[in-house]
Amino acid sequence: MNLGEDILELRHISKTFPGMVALKNINMAVKVGEVHALLGENGAGKSTLIKILSGYHQPDKGGEMLIAGRPVTFRNPKDAMEASIHTIYQELTLCPHMTVAENIVLDKQDQFKGFLQRRHEYQAIAARALEDLGQSEIDPNWLVKDLSIAQQQVVEIAKAVTSKVKIVLMDEPTSSISQNDADRLMDIIRGLRANGVAIIYISHRLHEIGGIADRITVLRDGELVGTVSNSDVTEKDLITMMVGRELKNVYPKREVPIGDVVLRVENLASGELFKGISFDVHKGEIFGIGGLVGSMRTQTLEALFGMRPITDGKIFLNGEEFHPTNPRQAIKHRIAFVTEDRKKTGLVLCLPVYENINMVNAQQPSFAGYLNWSKLKAVAESHRRTLNIRVSSIEQIVSSLSGGNQQKVALAKWLDFSPEVIIFDEPTRGIDIGAKTEIYLFMGELAARGTAIVMVSSELPELISVADRIMVMQEGRMKGILSKEETTQERVMSLATQKAQQPSHISTGGYRE
Amino acid sequence: MTQTQDKTGQTSRSTIGKLIIQYRTILILVALMTVFSLLKPVFLNPLNLLAIIKNMSYVLIAGLGMTFIITLGGLDLSVGSIAAVVGVAFAMLIRGGFMPAIPALLIVMIGAMLLGFINGFVSVKGKIEPFLVTLATMYIYRGIALMLTTGRPVPIVIANFADLFGNGKLFNLIPSPAIISLVVLLVSWFLFRHTKFGFYVRSIGGNPEAARVAGIDISRVKIAAYTMSGLFACISGLILSALMNGGLPNVGSDLALDSISGVILGGTAISGGVGSIFGTLGGCLIMAVLNNGMSLMGAQYHVQIFVKGLVIILAVLMDNAFKSRQ
Numbered sequence: 117m118n119l120g121e122d123i124l125e126l127r128h129i130s131k132t133f134p135g136m137v138a139l140k141n142i143n144m145a146v147k148v149g150e151v152h153a154l155l156g157e158n159g160a161g162k163s164t165l166i167k168i169l170s171g172y173h174q175p176d177k178g179g180e181m182l183i184a185g186r187p188v189t190f191r192n193p194k195d196a197m198e199a200s201i202h203t204i205y206q207e208l209t210l211c212p213h214m215t216v217a218e219n220i221v222l223d224k225q226d227q228f229k230g231f232l233q234r235r236h237e238y239q240a241i242a243a244r245a246l247e248d249l250g251q252s253e254i255d256p257n258w259l260v261k262d263l264s265i266a267q268q269q270v271v272e273i274a275k276a277v278t279s280k281v282k283i284v285l286m287d288e289p290t291s292s293i294s295q296n297d298a299d300r301l302m303d304i305i306r307g308l309r310a311n312g313v314a315i316i317y318i319s320h321r322l323h324e325i326g327g328i329a330d331r332i333t334v335l336r337d338g339e340l341v342g343t344v345s346n347s348d349v350t351e352k353d354l355i356t357m358m359v360g361r362e363l364k365n366v367y368p369k370r371e372v373p374i375g376d377v378v379l380r381v382e383n384l385a386s387g388e389l390f391k392g393i394s395f396d397v398h399k400g401e402i403f404g405i406g407g408l409v410g411s412m413r414t415q416t417l418e419a420l421f422g423m424r425p426i427t428d429g430k431i432f433l434n435g436e437e438f439h440p441t442n443p444r445q446a447i448k449h450r451i452a453f454v455t456e457d458r459k460k461t462g463l464v465l466c467l468p469v470y471e472n473i474n475m476v477n478a479q480q481p482s483f484a485g486y487l488n489w490s491k492l493k494a495v496a497e498s499h500r501r502t503l504n505i506r507v508s509s510i511e512q513i514v515s516s517l518s519g520g521n522q523q524k525v526a527l528a529k530w531l532d533f534s535p536e537v538i539i540f541d542e543p544t545r546g547i548d549i550g551a552k553t554e555i556y557l558f559m560g561e562l563a564a565r566g567t568a569i570v571m572v573s574s575e576l577p578e579l580i581s582v583a584d585r586i587m588v589m590q591e592g593r594m595k596g597i598l599s600k601e602e603t604t605q606e607r608v609m610s611l612a613t614q615k616a617q618q619p620s621h622i623s624t625g626g627y628r629e
Numbered sequence: 630m631t632q633t634q635d636k637t638g639q640t641s642r643s644t645i646g647k648l649i650i651q652y653r654t655i656l657i658l659v660a661l662m663t664v665f666s667l668l669k670p671v672f673l674n675p676l677n678l679l680a681i682i683k684n685m686s687y688v689l690i691a692g693l694g695m696t697f698i699i700t701l702g703g704l705d706l707s708v709g710s711i712a713a714v715v716g717v718a719f720a721m722l723i724r725g726g727f728m729p730a731i732p733a734l735l736i737v738m739i740g741a742m743l744l745g746f747i748n749g750f751v752s753v754k755g756k757i758e759p760f761l762v763t764l765a766t767m768y769i770y771r772g773i774a775l776m777l778t779t780g781r782p783v784p785i786v787i788a789n790f791a792d793l794f795g796n797g798k799l800f801n802l803i804p805s806p807a808i809i810s811l812v813v814l815l816v817s818w819f820l821f822r823h824t825k826f827g828f829y830v831r832s833i834g835g836n837p838e839a840a841r842v843a844g845i846d847i848s849r850v851k852i853a854a855y856t857m858s859g860l861f862a863c864i865s866g867l868i869l870s871a872l873m874n875g876g877l878p879n880v881g882s883d884l885a886l887d888s889i890s891g892v893i894l895g896g897t898a899i900s901g902g903v904g905s906i907f908g909t910l911g912g913c914l915i916m917a918v919l920n921n922g923m924s925l926m927g928a929q930y931h932v933q934i935f936v937k938g939l940v941i942i943l944a945v946l947m948d949n950a951f952k953s954r955q
Binding site for chain 1 (some may be wrong): 636822823824825826828831832835838839840841842843845846898902903
């Protein structure tokens with residue numbers, strides 16, 4: 117195969133699941149020696165396409181896949197591997213208790229004769245592969261569990277390279293590694309490309325795609341929007357292709373009059389996790405908390421909600437001291453908590469939408485514990501309409517909903533007891549832009565009703581656009597509170613990363629009381 | 630054109646799969662009943678059918694309690710031992726007119742609830758897997774029954790008791806254990822579907838962390854469920870002792886595993902969260918029909934339990950086969 121020829125071609129690929137069409141008539145081609153980015157919002161169909169290419173899903177009849185011009189069908193992942201497509205998943209799939217060398221040769225045992233392991237051959241193969249990738253500092257004898265995520269990725273790539281693959285699929289390879297490691301990964305990818313490997317690169321990070329991709333295919337709602345050459349488009353063009361609309365209204369912010377202090381936190385601490393956290397949140401205010409991973413933002417929220425012991429400091433609600441020791445007490449004081457991980461702590465996935473929405477509501481006193489489901493279903497139905505939760509019926513099981521709709525259900529369960537304080541932990545993680553915007557709009561609506569909102573977010577544009585004030589935390593300490601006027605992405609980042617023992621000045625950024 | 634055809638083909642196939650999962654308990658039951666009635670027409674005789682219901686009553690009642698426990702993500706292995714303690718204690722309380730029957734009944738009911746409460750309390754407060762706690766109390770409670778009687782049966786000579794819980798018949802037709810089962814079944818269904826308690830049980834079984842964040846008192850619900858399982862085991866124990874006219878310390882040694890089998894055959898997920906009261910009825914019926922039909926055909930107990938095991942594994946395989954196809 118020569119450079120510039122199509123190594124992979126998809127013709128009319130569709131995939132239907134019971135009740136939904138995941139992919140509709142996708143046509144695309146990937147050339148030898150190109151980095152081909154696959155771009156789209158969550159739910160656009162990227163994952164389905166990857167799973168088809170790696171043999172986990174079979175496309176509907178009528179579609180065709182061609183590798184080097186020859187039609188192929190994958191009945192299982194092994195077929196895909198044999199057709200020289202290698203997939204590197206977000207969650208790495210190495211055996212942690214085996215050495216680097218053993219992992220690299222694990223899928224090529226057919227090449228070795230005999231019954232015994234050939235340790236030296238394994239090591240030689242691994243060492244050569246790692247050297248080719250410019251990563252000779254990884255010792256083939258190391259155990260995989262001792263490697264960093266970035267190094268494990270390199271091992272995955274080495275595994276692919278030694279299989280003489282022609283196509284490498286990378287699913288969000290930079291989502292959990294540092295900038296330096298990401299830069300190094302880009303070098304490796306360029307090296308692979310120079311060797312004639314075709315790389316299908318999936319990422320959300322537009323600037324990354326701009327730096328590495330030759331061509332970009334954009335999917336939206338399971339349909340092909342188009343394939344463009346990287347040099348022909350700007351980031352803005354790509355966003356427009358992804359969302360099908362201009363981005364300016366992604367972070368709507370409703371101006372709401374700010375009232376009295378509802379929640380006041382003084383010098384709060386929980387063991388060594390965090391210390392000296394003080395802030396107050398007013399009626400109608402959205403109070404943001406920013407910081408890096410490990411800044412203990414979530415833990416602080418959990419303490420407010422009674423899920424973590426408070427070892428020092430005080431919390432006041434409407435001027436009265438409040439010391440929660442479990443979520444029930446927090447709920448009794450009209451605090452709601454939309455947690456970070458909806459699948460782990462926000463929803464009971466095996467129950468229907470209406471039962472999830474009524475999980476808090478059903479605890480209101482009733483005669484002999486009787487639940488009037490027809491009434492509760494009506495409540496759920498009205499919340500479904502308010503939040504525009506897209507389901508065929510409220511009896512649908514929650515696990516079958518998309519991320520955005522699940523998040524809305526997790527939020528809906530708090531609405532019926534009109535909370536005074538709502539805590540949002542990463543309210544829009546992993547949901548598509550349309551649902552994000554709807555959640556921001558609803559947060560504005562809640563603020564307008566006089567709810568005090570506390571929001572943790574790792575997405576800086578979101579934090580800055582939606583919050584009225586932002587407290588920045590670093591390693592369990594508060595680094596400062598920025599008012600709307602003071603806030604820029606750079607200031608938040610510098611507070612979140614500054615190494616000084618004491619912040620030069622703690623700005624309170626507060627409202628005059 | 631071929632594409633659309635294929636799509637509808639796929640959808641209808643998966644709908645059939647879904648229907649098979651949903652109604653698989655009934656399907657197995659109907660299949661078994663058809664086979665047995667073809668081979669042995671006497672199987673369909675109403676008296677035989679009523680006898681089936683009577684013979685499964687104590688397994689069903691323990692199984693209904695077990696449905697709550699398994700939906701909660703737990704297990705209760707001690708129900709058989711509780712049933713034995715109940716039978717023995719009741720027989721001893723009324724022996725020689727020591728105490729009238731009604732207060733004795735109340736005492737054993739409260740006692741059984743206390744034993745169930747201990748299961749829940751130790752599991753929740755000691756943070757021990759309910760499997761382990763009830764494995765231990767299965768021995769402890771059995772030990773209590775044996776120690777109380779030094780291993781010998783204690784006769785019960787009150788005719789009314791035997792009528793009420795055992796061999797009595799309403800309208801000279803319907804066995805009283807069948808009526809008790811029906812009442813317990815309806816109460817369980819109401820609790821499971823229409824009260825906070827049942828809703829909490831399903832929520833906690835589905836995701837304990839989410840239930841906690843929603844403010845549900847997990848410890849209280851768990852302890853209540855084990856207490857209730859104790860009460861249901863008490864009713865099973867009373868039926869068993871009425872059928873046998875005495876408190877037998879060795880009675881009910883299969884009760885826990887039989888009732889768990891009934892629950893699993895009824896489609897309740899062992900992983901928790903998804904349970905069905907009427908499924909448990911169906912599951913217990915499957916086992917009872919199997920026992921009865923095979924007895925009619927002259928199969929020995931040895932063969933019966935062999936087949937029982939096969940049916941359980943087939944039912945679970947059926948679930949998985951249709952689930953993975955979706």
